[in-house]
Amino acid sequence: NAGVTQTPKFQVLKTGQSMTLQCAQDMNHEYMSWYRQDPGMGLRLIHYSVGAGITDQGEVPNGYNVSRSTTEDFPLRLLSAAPSQTSVYFCASRGTAHSGEQYFGPGTRLTVT
Amino acid sequence: GNSVTQMEGPVTLSEEAFLTINCTYTATGYPSLFWYVQYPGEGLQLLLKATKADDKGSNKGFEATYRKETTSFHLEKGSVQVSDSAVYFCALSDSAGNNRKLIWGLGTSLAVNP
Numbered sequence: 001n002a003g004v005t006q007t008p009k010f011q012v013l014k015t016g017q018s019m020t021l022q023c024a025q026d027m028n029h030e031y032m033s034w035y036r037q038d039p040g041m042g043l044r045l046i047h048y049s050v051g052a053g054i055t056d057q058g059e060v061p062n063g064y065n066v067s068r069s070t071t072e073d074f075p076l077r078l079l080s081a082a083p084s085q086t087s088v089y090f091c092a093s094r095g096t097a098h099s100g101e102q103y104f105g106p107g108t109r110l111t112v113t
Numbered sequence: 114g115n116s117v118t119q120m121e122g123p124v125t126l127s128e129e130a131f132l133t134i135n136c137t138y139t140a141t142g143y144p145s146l147f148w149y150v151q152y153p154g155e156g157l158q159l160l161l162k163a164t165k166a167d168d169k170g171s172n173k174g175f176e177a178t179y180r181k182e183t184t185s186f187h188l189e190k191g192s193v194q195v196s197d198s199a200v201y202f203c204a205l206s207d208s209a210g211n212n213r214k215l216i217w218g219l220g221t222s223l224a225v226n227p
Contacts, residue, residue, distance in 0.1 A: 004156070042219040043157075043202070090156055100145040100164075100206035102215060104156030 002026050006091050006105035013081040013112045021076040021108050023091030029103070031094045032074040033058070034066065036087040037107075043090070049074055081112045115140045119203045119218035126193055126225050134188040134221045136177075136203035144205040146170075146179050146186040151200040151220070160188075160201070193225045 007022045025032065033048035045058030049068040063085060065077040074093075078085060091105040120135040138146065145164045149157040161170030163179035163186065170177050175190045186203060203218040 040219065043217045045214075092157075100147060100162065100215070101159050102149075102157075104158065106154075106156045 004091055004093055004103050004105035006089075006108050008108060009106065010109050011111070013078070013110065015081060015083060015112060017081050019078050019081065021078075021089055021091075021110075023074045023076065023105060024072050025074075025091075025093040025103070026072065027093060027095075027103065028071060029093035030071070030096045031099070032068065033092050033102075034064070034074070034076045035090045035092065036060065036085075037090060038087050046076065046089075078110075083112050086110060086112045115144070115205060115207050115216045117203050117205055117216050117218040119201075119221050122200075122220075122222035124221060124223045126223070128195055128225055128227050129192045130225075132188070132190040132193045132197070132223070134201055134203075134223070136186045136188065136218060138184050138186065138203075138205050138216075140184075140205055140207070140216075142207075144207060146177070147204045147206065147215075148175070148177055148186070148188050149202040149204060151202065153199070157202060193223070195225045195227050198223055198225045 004025045030051045034046040035043045044060045047066040049055045052071050055066050089108045092102045094102045116139045118137050147162045148160040150160045151157045161172040163170040166181035168179045177186050177188045200220045200222045202220045205216050207214045
């Protein structure tokens with residue numbers, strides 16, 4: 001059982017470049033979300049989705065886009081990378097929007113120079 | 114609004130010491146409470162949870178009791194091991210509305226020395 005998978009594990013970008021962080025889950029979960037984790041800031045919600053075709057903004061959505069064309073996949077797109085987006089990114093899923101328990105991927109460490 | 118406050122780290126203990134990591138919350142309604150653990154280089158994973166007042170969650174020797182009167186959910190372990198070194202996050206699940214949001218504490222880093 002793979003759970004939540006993320007690729008890549010590490011990425012270095014130059015300012016202005018774009019890229020997509022991939023996230024997939026095989027648990028048939030309705031709810032998926034993206035967080036960023038920064039020292040001293042805890043986890044901050046970027047975007048989330050309550051089901052295929054439905055996405056919404058979290059606390060820190062600027063500079064990021066998401067889409068949810070299938071239940072399994074929830075990619076995060078950086079449109080024009082900035083040094084402030086240097087962070088560790090986690091994808092997470094849970095059964096429904098009403099479930100409390102969340103399952104996390106292993107994370108993507110992104111550095112923007 | 115809802116919030117979670119946990120004690121600042123880092124916490125450094127010797128093996129077999131007693132651990133307490135404090136967590137208090139502010140919430141309307143009846144939230145569920147969680148402790149997640151993040152081992153080095155990994156994502157977060159659920160450690161334990163409690164869904165109503167006076168519930169005790171437990172797992173891997175860790176315990177936490179949902180205290181509504183003190184709005185607390187402190188994490189305890191009687192004898193820590195080196196393998197418990199990790200970052201611990203307290204969180205609450207907002208029970209209001211159609212979309213439960215998880216409200217996170219900032220995390221407490223624990224280092225256990227042999």
